[in-house]
Amino acid sequence: MTLSNITCFRLELDGPVDAAFTGGEVVSGLVVLELRRVTRVLSMKVQSRGVATAHWMESRGMNSVYNDYTSKNTYFRKRQHLIRGQCYQLCQSAIRFPHRLRQKAK
DSSP states (O other): OOGGGEEEEEEEESSOTTOOOOTTOEEEEEEEEEESSOEEESOEEEEEEEEEEEEEEEEETTTTEEEEEEEEEEEEEEEEEEEOSSOEEEOSSEEEEEEEEEOOOO
16 A cells, blocks of 8 residues: 555544543544555554653742753553454545554553
8 A cells, every 4th residue: 555545544533532531541433544546455553652741840039040841751652453464455435443542550
């Protein structure tokens, strides 16, 4: 499959668009692939990553000396195959693959 055959590739999560997830929750939805023409596919995988980043500043003293802080935490990093092991002939339309990912509880 070449990238020129793909007209749209998106992930539609179940639930609200601005949802936030916590450790132990299941993230589920559909991987939607729209193709220009009939395409042979040998393998397709989804890579997911959950990251939180925070940035804050603190001031101390009368001269307003600022300390600048940043924190970043990766909660999960997963790879999951949607197609693997045999050749599939995908038709020219929107193909929807169900996808579920369980995060590790912290």
